[in-house]
Amino acid sequence: MSTPAPNDVLRTLPDTAWDDTGPTRHVEHLVEGGHVLHFPQLAFALLPGEARFLDPAWSDGRSKNISLRGQNELRGAQGSADDLAALQAMIRRFAAQAQQLVDRLFPHYRGKLRAGNASLRPFAVEGRESSWRKDDTRLHVDAFPSNPTQGVRLLRVFTNLNRDGKPRVWRVGEPFADLAERYAPRLRSALPGSAWLLQALHVTKSRRTPYDHAMLQLHDLAKADASFQSQSPQQTVDFAPGATWVVFSDQVLHAVMAGQHMMEQTFYLDVDNQFVPDTAPLRVLERQLGRALVPRTA
Template sequence: MMETFDEPRLAAAGPRDLSDILERGGIVYLPRCPVPLPAAADLDVLRNELPAHMKRKNVSYHPEGDRVSGLATTAPVYATTHRVLTRLRKDIAAWTRQVMPGLMQGADIGTCSFRPMEEAGRAIDAHKASELIHIDAGAYGATNGNRILRFLVNANPTRDRVWASKGDFASVFARHAERAGFTGPGGHVGRLEKNLFDRLFSVLVRSLAAAVPMAKVLDSSPYDRAMKRFHDYLKDNPGFQAEVETHVEMRFAPGSAWLVFADGVSHGCLSGQYCFIWTALTPLANMRHPEYAPINVLRAAA
């Protein structure tokens, strides 16, 4: 499931080597983050000063509004947080375009976030808990079947970030589609393409977003709603969470980075503190292995 690319292997990689692994439900592990990390003084601010000013579990830079959510603009750490996240977002975008040009053509570069809280043992809504293994659904608006690519960096100076997985989307869906109500007696995937009402709603959201950029997160699609159904089922299902035979744990060392299609690999963060998370929507049309894309797995089951 996890493929390691140390510096020599990364330097020798072809333009589709990493993206082929990602499309097939793998995780690309980079023992040394290939983009410059923030300066030590800036990391100190984000680790030690930022949490006292946060309104949510993480802070995110949203390019459509050029602002950081989860943090008041009057907070003394706002300027540093904004500068760090915008620079890191730009650097990761440039790196991914360089090493995976075919995958990243026309990609929508989304948010760049920082999570300073310890993930283990957090008392929050189960549907928002990172510890519970899940498949990501939606990414700040409608994906319409495009893929959710994440680039993560463990910014903890001393501790690993520990993940768990129970397989890629196709295998998890095959095991749980009937119990989740997608197949079998009374089950249904439902339509996955937008109808007239959906298209009109998307036009309305785009019009609103022209005046209020953050309004784009209101958009949705039948596919994204189906994925949210499956996301919630996985988090709400003790049987799935307790599966032993499919359970795999992975450790990401301090200063390392990893890439994953978060809609295509089940994952949960068992423990870890201080992590950057960058997101892009990559066009479904760019996939060399479209049969692994969740929307096509759902279409095959419909």
């Protein structure tokens, strides 16, 4: 049985609109403080005919997500040209509404957030086979072997689209600073020249910094630690159909336990553009390890 988290990380808010008519504003301090912003009444409304896309059959079978890169590049889907255009329009509309939401919630970030991919996740979490490293039912912070962030934050907007009444079930773990302190003695520096070699061989899309190397180790150490997974402070959170939630997924320890049919939009934010930059995982790790983890620019 899991140990309850010492503080409830969930902050439930009353918004029912994505645009500027919603009431919640200036909550940078909450999301930077490691809270999950929960909007149980903020649904993404499907247009007539769009419910048919809530089916794994639209996936091309090569990816677990159907994603929209930029405005026009749809990946991971199959179907007729007309169907794919309608699917693309649905995901694009979600991306636009997610942008409206974050612009209202976080006015300090306005003009500084960079939109990444938007995606539809059509598959059920339950029963998915994967290696322990890719098993997202284990508590982890987001860090990606092929896509170094170099300290840039990962802000994510999620919406549960399930039409069968099934919640998206998460476990949420201890604060990031506690995770960093727990595993800091086991973090090792990368081999000299390895970051250059990984980029030269196209294993990584950009240069892996010492920060990325440390975050990947935190990701793997937490997932591989059975005692940590079962006994560390954590709580279970159900996101009902029609709910939206917003979180820095590189900071909040999370595990996805159940659910099917979800939309997600990623945004990127430079640490220096935070309301309180010292709360960023980069700054926490630098304090913990006593050294800079990304190159400083003039």
